[in-house]
Amino acid sequence: MDKFLVRGGNILEGEIEVSGSKNAALVAMPASLLFKGKIDFLNLPEIEDIKRMRELLSGIEAKGEIDLDIAKRFRASILTVGPALARFGKAVFPHPGGCVIGARPIDVFLEGWENMGAEIEAAGQTAHGTEVYNIKAPHGLRGCDHTLRVPSVTGTAGLIMTAVLARGTTVLRNAAMEPEIAYLEEFLNRNGAKITGAGTHTVIVEGREGELLIPKEPFIDPPDRIEAGSFAILGALAAKKLKIKNCNTHEISSLLSVLQNAGAYLETGTNYIVVGKSEHLNAVDVKTQVYPGFATDLQAPFMVLLTQAEGQGLIHETIFEGRLNHIEDLNRMGAKIALCDPHRAIVSGPSKLRGKVLESPDLRAGLAYVMAALVAEGESQIGNIYQIDRGYERIDTRLRSLGADIERI
Ligand code: EPU
16 A cells, blocks of 8 residues: 655745646536537546546446446545436435545435435445445436525535436525536536526526437536645645646635735735745634635645644634544644534644654545645655545645655655
8 A cells, every 4th residue: 555755844845736626527527427429528637536437437328327336435426326317217326435524414415306306215235335225217307496405515516417407497596606516517508508507506407308418518627726725725834935826716715815814925816826934824713614615625734734823723614524533643743733522623833743654534634644744843654645646636746846755655
């Protein structure tokens, strides 16, 4: 198993280009099932989650079935169910796995599909203990007026894709407003779908009654806003001057204003950010929220930054209940973080971090460990880096080009 060996203390400097967005791509790729013929996806990052999605979709295209073993391994597999149901009238799928960051139920999807006329039954467990569902729409899917219980990002995307082939109009209320939804709408509309409202709380989809889309224009993956944000935090933590190129700056405006309040050196253009360590970082409070609020995916890296800021900063994680798993390890490295309850932690800084042997608990916390290791004294070993490779393309090589001492062993 590969590990990262990181020797801390180097000051980073240079330019880094943001890759295509993991989540925008994961949300849009399953829409390929709604097309008659092949549709291209361009600028996709070379990361594990995208490889899994490709593998899963080519299986569905070839056999009309969702491969349970692949699907159960990553959360985004649930995105293939709606399009598969819309196309084939039925699907068998597992309860999806993925990062261990909370319960991650799928009720939003199930309720939406039921409201569109699908019948769902829990079909028990496989030999490996995977929970499996049978879903079918014997009378076809019909448009409906549906309110999502929570504004789930993948839930919204999944229901939009299902509704594209349904009979009649679907109104989705309390929809997620994340940019990934707007990118999906734009892509589908350029290929003949009729969707409005993406990026607001109400999305309206005019169904095509089973008529597949005809491929016209490819999906061009936009820059990854979470990668851009992670690099911005890294710059504020460890760089003399870091230029982050190819980013949609407005998509991380919440993070940038918090970084500014914390005293980081920051210069922004519409598609680039220059960020650097300042003489003095002060603690700030952060509450994760749905877009355009502070993204939960940036919470773990930001916590590392707070360990180097002066004063006490409160981190309030409102989106996932299991996403403060990184505290114990950061404390082992020398941080002073007190967990108040499953959603809140207080970071007191600044503290000197020391290199340790660590295991990446999930994708975003994994990158946070790399960042902590880069500012720590001595050497760290980070295991389970499959989790980091799931979401960040060749992160070791790219960080090395900025002067980081990181090796894959
Ligand atoms: N939720 C439910 N029921 C559902 C679906 C979600 O209760 O049926 C709850 C979740 O438990 C959570 C909240 O709703 O408390 C929000 O979750 P959401 O469904 O929006 O998350 P997601 O769609 O599964 C996407 C990203 C995540 C990102 C979240 C929040 C993809 C493939 N994943 O997940 O990305 O954290 O939105 O912005 O787009 C990551 O990239 O590391 C990652 C975890």
